[in-house]
Amino acid sequence: MWSFFHKLGSPPWLYRIAGVLLRWLLPVSLLALGTGLIWGLLFTAPDFRQGNSYRIIYIHVPAAVVALAGYYVMALAGAVSLIWKMKVADIAMKATAPVGAALTFIALVTGSIWGKPTWGTWWVWDARITSMLILLFLYLGVIALYEAYDNKAAAGRACAVLSLVGTVNIPIIYKSVDWWYSLHQPASIKFTGESTIDPTMLYPLLLSIIAFYGVFTCALLGNMRAEILARETRTGWVRRLAGGEV
Amino acid sequence: MHPVRKQRLIIVLCVVVFSSLAVGLAVYALRGNINLFYPPAEVAAGLAPQGTPIRVGGMVVAGSVERSDDSLAVRFAVTDYQATVPVVYEGILPDLFDEGQGAVAAGVLGPDGVLIASEVLAKHDENYMPPEVADALEKAGRSPQGQLL
Numbered sequence: 001m002w003s004f005f006h007k008l009g010s011p012p013w014l015y016r017i018a019g020v021l022l023r024w025l026l027p028v029s030l031l032a033l034g035t036g037l038i039w040g041l042l043f044t045a046p047d048f049r050q051g052n053s054y055r056i057i058y059i060h061v062p063a064a065v066v067a068l069a070g071y072y073v074m075a076l077a078g079a080v081s082l083i084w085k086m087k088v089a090d091i092a093m094k095a096t097a098p099v100g101a102a103l104t105f106i107a108l109v110t111g112s113i114w115g116k117p118t119w120g121t122w123w124v125w126d127a128r129i130t131s132m133l134i135l136l137f138l139y140l141g142v143i144a145l146y147e148a149y150d151n152k153a154a155a156g157r158a159c160a161v162l163s164l165v166g167t168v169n170i171p172i173i174y175k176s177v178d179w180w181y182s183l184h185q186p187a188s189i190k191f192t193g194e195s196t197i198d199p200t201m202l203y204p205l206l207l208s209i210i211a212f213y214g215v216f217t218c219a220l221l222g223n224m225r226a227e228i229l230a231r232e233t234r235t236g237w238v239r240r241l242a243g244g245e246v
Numbered sequence: 247m248h249p250v251r252k253q254r255l256i257i258v259l260c261v262v263v264f265s266s267l268a269v270g271l272a273v274y275a276l277r278g279n280i281n282l283f284y285p286p287a288e289v290a291a292g293l294a295p296q297g298t299p300i301r302v303g304g305m306v307v308a309g310s311v312e313r314s315d316d317s318l319a320v321r322f323a324v325t326d327y328q329a330t331v332p333v334v335y336e337g338i339l340p341d342l343f344d345e346g347q348g349a350v351a352a353g354v355l356g357p358d359g360v361l362i363a364s365e366v367l368a369k370h371d372e373n374y375m376p377p378e379v380a381d382a383l384e385k386a387g388r389s390p391q392g393q394l395l
Contacts, residue, residue, distance in 0.1 A: 044376075045376030045377065045378070046376065046377065047374050047375065047376070047377075048375055048376065048377040048379070048380035048381075049342060049347075049370070049380075050342065050370065050374075054374060057374070079258050082254055082257075082258055083251050083254045083255050083258060084251060117340075117341060117342075118340070118341075118342055118368065118370050119340060119342075119367045119368055119369070119370065120339070120340030120341075120342075120343075120365075120366070120367045120368055121365070121367055124282065124367065125282075126282040127280050127281075127282070161261060164258060164261050164262050164265075165261065165262075165265040167262060167266070168262075168265055168266040168269045168270070169269075172269075172273065179277075179280075180277070180280045180281045180282070181281040181282050181283050181284075181285065181303060182281075182282050183282055183303075183350055183367060183369055185369070185370050185371050185372040186372045187372065188372040188373070188374055196371075196372045196373045196374065197372075197373075197374040197375070198374060198375040198376060198379055200376065201374050201375070201376070
């Protein structure tokens with residue numbers, strides 16, 4: 001267990017393992033994504049009230065779910081880098097932010113596109129949508145804060161604290177539709193009790209959510225590999241990798 | 247665990263707990279303002295201000311929608327099954343606006359208790375199903391929410 005933890009802290013080891021992992025995870029994720037989206041977008045029945053516009057759920061919900069989960073990944077990496085001063089944790093935190101920001105942006109845009117024909121408006125300042133916008137600003141804030149420092153060790157600490165403080169927003173986003181009167185409907189997929197989405201619509205949605213997790217992991221690993229190379233440019237193993245003189 | 251790391255772990259936990267507490271208290275204090283709309287029961291109880299823009303949300307009462315023959319004017323009532331608020335509106339309603347479905351109307355509450363709406367939004371619920379399933383449910387005498395009709 002501890003030897004694994006120590007190996008995880010070694011950039012060359014992680015670079016190699018992430019490469020091996022990507023080689024099979026990326027095709028599997030893309031295949032699942034393609035299957036889930038084609039199944040959901042083309043081969044499910046239209047909704048009894050919304051017709052075909054409901055199909056945006058197959059992009060909107062997975063993007064939102066993974067954007068929320070991704071925030072915990074970033075905050076956890078930040079906590080590990082604060083406590084154990086692990087270089088790799090700092091790299092993971094920095095690598096998560098742009099992926100999470102992209103997913104949050106996708107969730108906001110697809111929600112807006114769905115909102116116009118369904119609700120009759122592109123945007124409304126209800127609790128769910130506003131807290132999701134705050135999530136986007138938190139991700140962008142971490143990216144901006146990191147770039148604002150010349151001293152990268154100080155940048156890592158500041159970003160870790162910001163991402164830890166921001167974790168309070170995640171349960172707020174998740175429960176906002178239950179705690180307050182909002183225009184956004186409550187969750188259709190329920191962990192306890194029966195889901196209020198028909199099983200024929202639910203299965204492609206679940207596949208799409210799993211695929212988004214896979215694609216998120218691939219983007220994260222790819223980002224981390226690039227960041228490891230950028231930080232270790234002067235070390236022997238990167239020079240050997242690049243085929244240069246040691 | 248190394249004492250220095252243990253100390254840092256405690257600091258990290260304190261950051262998370264105290265910032266959550268601070269935000270939690272702020273959100274709790276603002277809870278009335280975070281609600282997007284007033285339910286009709288609160289309007290009936292006089293909790294909604296008159297003369298300033300507010301939103302009222304609930305279910306559109308079945309049979310209450312009256313459309314004008316020569317304009318886009320429409321009257322309807324929204325209810326939370328405790329109280330009912332009549333709404334007048336002139337404009338295009340969203341496609342999913344329907345009797346027995348959720349709606350949120352934004353406007354000004356008149357002294358007679360009628361909401362003069364400037365915007366009406368349809369509120370969609372969390373039920374998703376193919377039309378055949380909805381038909382089958384209706385034949386079985388149940389609403390899409392699973393309640394007996």
